[in-house]
Amino acid sequence: MNLISIRDLDKKEIEKILDLSEEMAAGKIKRKYDKILATLFFEPSTRTRLSFQAAALRLGMSYLDFSPETSSLKKGETFTDTIKVISGYADVLVIRHPKEGTARLAGDAIEKPVINGGDGGNQHPTQTLIDLFTIRKTKGKISNLNVSLLGDLKHARTMQSLVYALAMFGAKITLISPKGLELDPTLIKEVEEKFDAKIKTKSELSFNDADVLYVCRIQEERFADPYEAKRIKEQFMLKSEHLKNTKKDLVILSPLPKINEISHEIDANNKAKYFEQAHYGVPVRMAIIDYLLGRQTRN
Amino acid sequence: MLNVEAIENGTVIDHIRAGKGKKVLEMLGINENNAGRVALVMNVPSKRLNKKDIVKIEGAFVNEEQTNLVALISPKSTINIIKNGKVIEKREVEIPNALKNVGNCPNPNCITNTEHAEKIFEKEESKFRCHYCERCFAAEELVG
Ligand SMILES: [Zn+2]
Numbered sequence: 001m002n003l004i005s006i007r008d009l010d011k012k013e014i015e016k017i018l019d020l021s022e023e024m025a026a027g028k029i030k031r032k033y034d035k036i037l038a039t040l041f042f043e044p045s046t047r048t049r050l051s052f053q054a055a056a057l058r059l060g061m062s063y064l065d066f067s068p069e070t071s072s073l074k075k076g077e078t079f080t081d082t083i084k085v086i087s088g089y090a091d092v093l094v095i096r097h098p099k100e101g102t103a104r105l106a107g108d109a110i111e112k113p114v115i116n117g118g119d120g121g122n123q124h125p126t127q128t129l130i131d132l133f134t135i136r137k138t139k140g141k142i143s144n145l146n147v148s149l150l151g152d153l154k155h156a157r158t159m160q161s162l163v164y165a166l167a168m169f170g171a172k173i174t175l176i177s178p179k180g181l182e183l184d185p186t187l188i189k190e191v192e193e194k195f196d197a198k199i200k201t202k203s204e205l206s207f208n209d210a211d212v213l214y215v216c217r218i219q220e221e222r223f224a225d226p227y228e229a230k231r232i233k234e235q236f237m238l239k240s241e242h243l244k245n246t247k248k249d250l251v252i253l254s255p256l257p258k259i260n261e262i263s264h265e266i267d268a269n270n271k272a273k274y275f276e277q278a279h280y281g282v283p284v285r286m287a288i289i290d291y292l293l294g295r296q297t298r299n
Numbered sequence: 300m301l302n303v304e305a306i307e308n309g310t311v312i313d314h315i316r317a318g319k320g321k322k323v324l325e326m327l328g329i330n331e332n333n334a335g336r337v338a339l340v341m342n343v344p345s346k347r348l349n350k351k352d353i354v355k356i357e358g359a360f361v362n363e364e365q366t367n368l369v370a371l372i373s374p375k376s377t378i379n380i381i382k383n384g385k386v387i388e389k390r391e392v393e394i395p396n397a398l399k400n401v402g403n404c405p406n407p408n409c410i411t412n413t414e415h416a417e418k419i420f421e422k423e424e425s426k427f428r429c430h431y432c433e434r435c436f437a438a439e440e441l442v443g
Pocket of ligand 1: 411431
């Protein structure tokens with residue numbers, strides 16, 4: 001079994017992984033694996049790669065780290081050949097690649113479990129599971145929560161999978177993004193049809209009825225004009241004043257890194273849960289590895 | 300009307316959307332190497348379609364899977380299989396549930412455009428979703 005896309009999972013499976021993550025976070029699971037995890041990152045990443053390696057170590061596993069700079073890919077070897085070879089060295093593979101569909105291609109090509117660590121602008125399912133876990137942990141549930149998504153919703157790697165999952169769980173979604181950086185309308189249509197999702201769009205940064213506020217990065221390179229980029233970033237930056245009339249138990253999340261998206265003083269606000277969210281990366285990824293390896297031995 | 304001789308054995312595809320007859324032949328892989336005669340009649344007046352194309356292929360019997368590919372280009376076409384001068388089977392075309400190696404993925408950032416991979420699209424509502432990059436496309440985008 002692989003973890004390639006949130007579209008492959010149903011609610012029951014996601015809940016199973018979240019429950020398992022809960023047990024991992026509480027240190028209840030003592031299972032150890034005499035196995036090797038390979039992290040293959042074809043583009044830079046710190047958090048995803050390190051937290052997968054940490055998860056492997058906590059499960060008693062070892063890891064191999066692959067970097068394309070020094071590999072035979074430079075000599076013209078195809079991606080599929082590289083994956084087929086490395087699949088003989090490890091028991092689980094985590095793949096991040098700038099091209100969309102790469103993890104699926106790898107999953108179809110080899111027998112070992114493949115985990116998608118992000119494929120272009122398509123999916124980042126493990127981040128989504130961390131997000132869902134953090135929401136459930138801090139709010140006690142996901143369904144019927146008002147979730148506001150702020151920032152570049154078009155290019156943010158995590159958005160495709162997160163919106164899909166939130167809709168699946170019956171959250172009420174509000175989208176706030178700069179012009180031109182809106183969420184893919186075909187995704188909105190898809191989740192409205194599949195899950196009868198309620199999705200609103202607005203332009204002002206007011207979060208009075210929000211239970212969860214999820215902040216995405218706005219990258220300067222998305223704008224042709226640097227002045228325009230500066231102006232938009234300023235306009236969409238989350239500041240303390242935006243939190244004045246928000247609910248007492250509002251939870252602010254972010255996939256991080258944050259550069260200028262969230263004003264520094266918010267870090268000290270007890271509504272800010274993004275560092276906690278980042279720390280959950282390890283137990284949730286432990287749960288994912290355990291889930292996939294467990295499925296493999298049972299089948 | 301321009302008359303084309305009836306065929307004894309082969310396939311007649313009727314009610315093709317005007318202008319798409321050539322594309323139908325191309326998708327079925329029918330070309331000058333076909334053993335028998337091949338006729339393409341364009342702009343035939345039609346009650347149903349106003350104008351239509353008709354294709355007659357001698358000596359080749361188009362199967363169900365190929366039939367359904369025709370649906371992508373021209374959903375209202377009908378297929379007649381002819382043996383010994385008689386229509387032995389009449390089929391309506393139906394849009395297939397999955398497409399394999401029919402068209403390339405229009406998403407330039409899809410891995411299938413740089414790495415050798417089968418092109419697989421699964422039908423979803425009225426569109427087709429790429430098995431790899433998970434983007435949805437209309438049939439016309441895939442087969443042009
Ligand atoms: Zn594709």
